Amino acid sequence: MTGTTHTLPARGAPPAPPAVGEQVSARTWVAVAAGMMGAFMAVLDIQITNSSLRDILGTLSATQEEGSWISTAYLVAEIIVIPLTALLTRVFGLRSYMIGTTALFLVFSTLCGAAWNLESMIVFRMLQGFTGGALIPMAMTLVMAKLPASKRATGMAIFGLTATLAPAMGPTFGGYLSELYGWPSIFYINWVPGALLIAGMLYGLEREPMQLKQLWNADWLGIGFMAMGLGGLTIFLEEGNSKDWFDSPFIITFAGLAITGLLGWVVTSTTRAEPFVNLGLYGKRNFLVATVLSAVTGMGLYGSSFLLPLFLGQIAGYSPMQIGEVIMWVGLPQLFIMPFAAKLSSKVDNRILCSVGLALFGGSCLMNAYMDAGTGYDQLFWSQIVRALGQPFIMLTLSNFAMAGIAPRDMPSASSLFNMTRNLGGSIGIALLATALSSREHFHSARLGESVTMLSAATLERIEQMTASFIAKGVDPATAGNQALTAIGNIVRREAYVMAYNDGFFLVGAILIACIGILWCADKVKAPSGGGAGAH
Known part of the structure; x- marks a missing residue:
C-alpha cells in the first residue's frame, strides 16, 4: 500500500523516500499540498504587517521605530526555529510536529489580532514566528521524504511557488484585508489555511513513534549558540539602519553576540558526533552554491518586495490596494510558468535554467532602475511580468541543486539550512537596501x-x-x-528619493546577474524524471 509509514532507521532518521516509479497515493499528495499551504502561510506572515503597520501602531499607541519590532520579533523567532526543525522532526515525528506547531501558530495568530499594547504584540509575534517558521523547511522535507524521485520536480515546483509568491503577496494581501475588515483580520485569516493544513496532515500522514530521548541527548550548547548567533544577526540587520549601525552601542552589542554565537555554533557542531543540524552539508559543492544563491535570491525577493511598495506609496501616493494591483503581476503568471519550469528541469541542465531565471529577475530590477516621479502601474507592468517569468526557474532549480545527492537522514538538515539561508538573505537584502536608500538620498539631495x-x-x-x-x-x-x-525643496527631495530607489534596484539587478558566474561552479543537475539520482 502506498503512503504507509516506512520503518525508521536507527537514530531517528527520516524514512527513505519511496522507490523510483512507485505510485503516489492521494493521501500523500494531500499531505504534501497541506505542507505547502503551511509554508506559504508562514512566509506570507513575515511581511503581512508591513502595509497595515500604520493602523496597528495607531491602535497600540506606538511610534514607527517601536513598531519595527513587530516584524523583527517574528523574523528572529523564525530564523532560530528553522535549523531546529530537523531535531524536532526526529523527536516528535513529522505528523505530530506539523499538527502541533500549526495549532500553536493559529493560537498565537489569534492573540496577535487581540493584542492590547505594543509589548503584547511583540511577544505574540515572536511566538507566532517560532511556531510558523518550522512550517517552511517541513514543506520541503515532505517533498523529499514522501515523493519518489520522478514526482519530486512537481513537489519542488509547488514549494518554489510558496517561496516566490508569498513575499510579493504579503504586503498586498495585508493591505486588502486591513482596508476591508480592519488590521486584526490579517492574523485571523490564518485559521482558514491552518485548519486545512491540520486536516490534511491527519488524513495524509501516518502516526510515527516519538523519540523523546533525543531531546535529552540533544546538543543544547550548540542550540544556545545558534539561537544567540542567528537572533543577534537578525536584530543587527533589522534594526541597524534605524539606529545608525555602529554608532549605536545597542547594535554593536548584537553584532558581538552574532559573531560569538555563530562561531560557537560552528565549533560545537564540528566537535559533536551528533549535532542537531548537519553543518557539514556546506562542504558539498552543489549544496554550498545552492545556499549562497538562495541567500542572494532571498535578497532579491524580499528586497524588491521592500522597494517597490515603498516607492509607490511615497512617490506615487498609491494606497495599499493600488500597490497590490501592481505587485500581483509578479505572482499571477508564476502559477502558469511553474509547471512548464518543472517539466523543463528534468530535461535541461538546471544551470542553464537557473541562469535564465537570474538574468530575467536581474533584468527586471534593471528595468526598474530608470523610474521617474510619474512612474506607476502602466510603466511597471512589463518589469513585473519579466520578474514573474524568472523567479520560478530560480527557486525550482536551486532546490534541485541543494537536495541532489543528499542522504535521506540529512534531508531535514538540508531543508532547514537551505531555507534558513534564504530568509537570512532576505534580512540582509532589506538592511542593505534601507541603508543604501538613506545614503543615496542624501547624496543625490546634495548633488541636486x-x-x-x-x-x-x-x-x-x-x-x-x-x-x-x-x-x-x-x-x-x-x-x-x-x-x-x-x-x-520638496521637489528636490522627491527627485533625490526617486534616484535613490533607482540605485537600489540597480544594485539588486547587478548582484543577481553577477551570481550567474557562481552558479556554474556547481555540477550539472537535472530533476529526475523516472530514474537516476538527478546529479551528474
Missing part, C-alpha cells in the same frame, strides 16, 4: 542642491512662476514666496 540655487536663472524663474501661481490663488506675496521655496 548644488544645481538648484538662488544663483541659477532656471531656479529663479521657476520660483517666480510658482509665487505668481500662489498669489493668483489669493495668497499674500510674502507667504507665496515662502510656499514656492518650500515646494522647490
